[in-house]
Amino acid sequence: MSEKKIFALLNHLWGDLNSVEFYWLLGALAAILGISWWLAYRLRRNSHAHVLNGHNALLAFGAGSIKRIAFPLIALILAGVLRRVLEHLGVGHLALLSVASLLLVSWVLVRIFVYVLRGVFPHGSFLRNFERFAAFVIWGGMIIEMTGLSDDVIEGLEQVSFSVGRQRLDLWTLLHGSVTVCVTLLAALWVGSVIERRLAAVREMDANLREVLARLAKALLSVIALLLSLSLLGIDVTALSVFSGALAVGLGLGLQRIASNYVSGFIILLDRSIRLGNLVALDDKTTGTVTRITTRYTVLRMLSGTEVIIPNEYLVGNMVRNLSFSDNRIRVATTVGVAYDTDVEHAMNLMVEIARTHRRVLADPAPGVMLTEFADSSIMLELGFWVGDPELGTGGVRSDINLEILRVFRREGISIPFPQREVRMLPNAPEETRPAPAAPA
Structure with missing residues (x-):
């Protein structure tokens, strides 16, 4: 040129x-x-x-x-x-x-x-x-x-x-x-x-x-x-069928669990059974708020501040308690025993008023008390109330109400009995039940 x-x-x-x-x-x-x-x-x-x-x-x-x-x-x-x-x-x-x-x-x-x-x-x-x-x-x-x-x-x-x-x-x-x-x-x-x-x-x-x-x-x-x-480059894309077949075999053998987690992640995101902000309980020790959902895992932030990473396959294949799936309100209960000579109706009214005064207890549904059992030494009363912020935990509100119940009952003279046992010594006990005399030195 x-x-x-x-x-x-x-x-x-x-x-x-x-x-x-x-x-x-x-x-x-x-x-x-x-x-x-x-x-x-x-x-x-x-x-x-x-x-x-x-x-x-x-x-x-x-x-x-x-x-x-x-x-x-x-x-x-x-x-x-x-x-x-x-x-x-x-x-x-x-x-x-x-x-x-x-x-x-x-x-x-x-x-x-x-x-x-x-x-x-x-x-x-x-x-x-x-x-x-x-x-x-x-x-x-x-x-x-x-x-x-x-x-x-x-x-x-x-x-x-x-x-x-x-x-x-x-x-x-x-x-x-x-x-x-x-x-x-x-x-x-x-x-x-x-x-x-x-x-x-x-x-x-x-x-x-x-x-x-x-x-x-x-x-x-x-x-x-x-x-x-x-x-556009002139490469026959049908030749990729061999690669796709090999990939399918690899997923079926070595990547089965990983693929299952990804599929489970899309299922969770699509059916919305678990959403961001839900309070989820997997067992008695693992309860927390959902802070992140990815295609492979879900992150729970527990009340202690610990973050738990859970594979999506576990959430799809096991029973999960979603405490805020359709409603954030949950019922919390505490049980108290009173003596048999107590004015039970008066004690029940006091417990309801104590629950109503707490800032976290909802007015609707209203708190209620039920007589659940006639125990050996007490009448068992169960106070049930609802909270709308379960992500903050229920231990604190239960403790506050129990302390207030104890204070009010002491002021009103309502006793909370505890189990007592009475041991009686019989004077005419049989010989075989008496202890053997000590051997002479």
Whole structure:
């Protein structure tokens, strides 16, 4: 390839410097940049106002992208319109417009790529370096295109080839395939992130349902993007059936428990049998509030502050007591015994009044007392009351009420009997029951 052909665009630009049209075109480009900056500024202000007022969900959805690509995109559109008009009028010496268009295209691509990358990985520590690398690659590709070296670079990369099994590959195929797969996957993950943010804004929908829909959307879009990119590269996706069969065998043998936990996680999220904030009891020693539900495990925060990680398979396959499944109110009971000569009705009224005065006891349902048993030395009375905040525990409220019952009963002269045994020595006991005399020394 000759030097003139390699630098054809730059040579045309150098030749246009001696023409009057070049300077008119330079002024037109300056005007286009000024108009584009003003339009982008007005568009950003209007979109920001709509986002704050909540009038337009579409503008709220795309406010970030508009802010980033508005200026170069508007300038690129106006430059394209100017080129069409000048070509229709038969004006030559348009190399400056070609160079400006390539630079604006590069600018738009860099802004879009950075915006998508930050949407997919909002907290990624590697983003800054990766954004610089991506910008370098995009700008470098445009420079190669401007200088006319793109065909030579592609041809040189195709010369470096190697074999992988029966397949013959070269550097250009690998580079092109890697870029295609990365771009499609990033686009799919970005759309999934957008769907997740939109679902998070729907407060009328259950939190578990929002979570499972967002995860399903990301997984489905990622699979579609991968299959689409492989199809674009000319790879027969039916060949993946062998891999999917091997994966199924692996799940059935070595990954059975892990797969079961993931499936159980989706079941929990979909049927909403356990939700965030529920008070759940697995046994007498494990009771806590659900603080996190993932596709593999669920986290319970116990009243002692300890966090328990429970595999989802256990929650699906075993009996779980959800103390706040449909109603946060739970009944708490305490039992007290009184002497047989006590005015039982008066004692019952006192116990009800004590429960009503406690700040955590609900007025509806009202506290109540039942006579449950005639024991050996006392009449057993059970005080039942309801609390609406079981996540704070029931031991404290039960202790407060028991202490108040003890104080009031002592003041009112109501005795709480305890078991007593009476031992009687009979004077005419049989000889065999008397102790044997001690042997003489």
